[in-house]
Amino acid sequence: MASPPPPVKLLGTFASLPVHRAEAALRIKGVPYELILEDLKNKSELLLTHNPVHKKVPVLLHGDRAVCESLVILEYIDEAFDGPPLLPADPYDRATARFWAHFIDTKCSRPIWLSVWAEGDRQREALREVKQNLALLEAQLEGKRFFGGDSIGYLDLAACGLAHWIGVIAESGGVSLDTLMSDAEFPNLRRWAAEYVSDEAVRLCLPDRDRLLAYHMANVDKNKERAKSM
Amino acid sequence: MSSQQQPAAPVKLITAFGSPFAHRVEVALTLKGVPYELVVEDLANKSELLLAHNPVHQSVPVLLHSGRAVCESLVIVEYVDEAFHQATAPRILPADPYHRATARFWADFIANKCLRPMWLSMWAEGEAQARFARETKESLGVLDAQLEGKRFFGGDALGFVDLAACTLARWLGVLEEVAGVRLMADGEYPALRRWAKEYVSDEVVRRSLPDRDELAAFFAANKERYRSRVREAVQQQ
Numbered sequence: 001m002a003s004p005p006p007p008v009k010l011l012g013t014f015a016s017l018p019v020h021r022a023e024a025a026l027r028i029k030g031v032p033y034e035l036i037l038e039d040l041k042n043k044s045e046l047l048l049t050h051n052p053v054h055k056k057v058p059v060l061l062h063g064d065r066a067v068c069e070s071l072v073i074l075e076y077i078d079e080a081f082d083g084p085p086l087l088p089a090d091p092y093d094r095a096t097a098r099f100w101a102h103f104i105d106t107k108c109s110r111p112i113w114l115s116v117w118a119e120g121d122r123q124r125e126a127l128r129e130v131k132q133n134l135a136l137l138e139a140q141l142e143g144k145r146f147f148g149g150d151s152i153g154y155l156d157l158a159a160c161g162l163a164h165w166i167g168v169i170a171e172s173g174g175v176s177l178d179t180l181m182s183d184a185e186f187p188n189l190r191r192w193a194a195e196y197v198s199d200e201a202v203r204l205c206l207p208d209r210d211r212l213l214a215y216h217m218a219n220v221d222k223n224k225e226r227a228k229s230m
Numbered sequence: 231m232s233s234q235q236q237p238a239a240p241v242k243l244i245t246a247f248g249s250p251f252a253h254r255v256e257v258a259l260t261l262k263g264v265p266y267e268l269v270v271e272d273l274a275n276k277s278e279l280l281l282a283h284n285p286v287h288q289s290v291p292v293l294l295h296s297g298r299a300v301c302e303s304l305v306i307v308e309y310v311d312e313a314f315h316q317a318t319a320p321r322i323l324p325a326d327p328y329h330r331a332t333a334r335f336w337a338d339f340i341a342n343k344c345l346r347p348m349w350l351s352m353w354a355e356g357e358a359q360a361r362f363a364r365e366t367k368e369s370l371g372v373l374d375a376q377l378e379g380k381r382f383f384g385g386d387a388l389g390f391v392d393l394a395a396c397t398l399a400r401w402l403g404v405l406e407e408v409a410g411v412r413l414m415a416d417g418e419y420p421a422l423r424r425w426a427k428e429y430v431s432d433e434v435v436r437r438s439l440p441d442r443d444e445l446a447a448f449f450a451a452n453k454e455r456y457r458s459r460v461r462e463a464v465q466q467q
Contacts, residue, residue, distance in 0.1 A: 053339060053372065062328075065328050067328070067331045067335070068335055069334070069335055069338055071334075071338075072331050072334045072335050072338065073331070075330070075331065075334065076327055076328070076330070076331040079327035079330065079331075080327040080328070091309055091312040091313040092295075092298055092300070092309070092313070094308070094309070094312065095300045095305050095306070095308065095309040098302070098305045098308065099300075099301055099302050099305050102302055102305065103286065136286060
């Protein structure tokens with residue numbers, strides 16, 4: 001008799017965007033998993049053993065394998081499990097998806113954070129940069145329901161911050177989402193965001209908005225300090 | 231190489247002298263047996279070709295294949311691995327999903343935790359410089375341990391992580407001399423030193439490795455510019 005498939009566990013925490021990417025990928029792929037919530041102020045042996053280099057979440061445990069870094073986890077989930085594909089089949093389309101995911105990870109978070117928490121010129125400059133970045137992503141969505149086409153894929157998961165976190169971060173800093181990503185300037189992104197957060201698989205693992213907002217509002221002073229040293 | 235193995239469309243690679251990122255792609259193309267034409271940029275005077283095909287970053291390398299552009303060196307390496315995959319050509323990323331994930335993890339570590347602070351440690355000053363140097367050395371230690379008696383990060387053959395780390399094999403030594411910043415002292419990181427020697431003497435790598443003296447002259451000529459750019463970047467923090 002065939003042995004049961006090795007268990008899948010995901011080490012994560014509540015508000016984490018990278019954790020959501022991994023969890024949503026598992027759900028879309030149809031992979032049963034156990035979510036283990038970490039207290040990052042008191043990291044478990046499990047976390048420290050399986051991500052000794054970064055000591056961060058998410059960590060995907062698949063049998064005795066550990067995979068770290070959310071975008072690496074997404075590709076692993078796509079390759080190791082059967083189910084709907086997360087990345088396109090064509091090498092050029094795959095390269096395009098990876099390019100934009102890398103762009104989002106390296107160019108987007110800092111200006112968004114500063115556009116909410118910095119002051120004066122620094123804040124204005126950051127806002128300009130945010131809009132430049134969003135315009136590029138807006139263009140990528142032209143004529144498409146999701147970055148992945150008809151269904152949510154790798155790049156949609158990579159971009160999830162723009163569907164959910166950006167609005168919460170803005171609100172926690174007393175800034176309207178419309179200041180950063182207005183419907184008038186970014187109709188594709190706003191439409192995509194609404195579709196993303198209401199997707200069946202995504203909804204079940206998206207952090208509750210009110211709770212996420214409370215989490216960010218509880219850290220206002222820390223957020224301002226962080227902006228100063230960025 | 232038989233004509234049956236030639237790719238259907240010509241491949242162009244936009245590069246610039248001394249770029250370790252473009253070097254990664256050249257090695258990838260050569261490993262896969264893909265003939266290519268180099269278009270060498272003067273980054274102080276960027277061509278329309280470069281600006282049109284990499285409008286987002288305006289940097290090299292850019293791969294042009296069948297009229298389409300691929301940017302970001304490790305994205306290009308994966309593209310080359312997939313688009314020119316043949317039974318007779320070596321794999322750059324391994325076949326197994328877990329080994330692929332491990333390779334991608336280390337490439338990401340090298341980029342963010344090693345190469346970035348390394349560059350900054352060469353040109354920054356004071357407390358910031360010390361911090362970047364410390365971070366780089368810590369990462370070099372981690373990488374040294376990762377090699378644990380392996381010939382290459384990829385095992386017996388050169389692979390994705392070796393390409394990600396190529397800067398450490400040739401560029402680091404040159405930068406240390408030009409900037410006067412020593413990160414790898416004598417006797418430190420023995421596995422990494424041995425790997426670096428293997429890397430630069432590899433038959434395929436040698437074809438697209440910049441000459442050490444030319445590289446040193448290039449960095450020396452640009453060092454004031456690097457220093458002021460890094461000063462600015464550190465001040466913004």
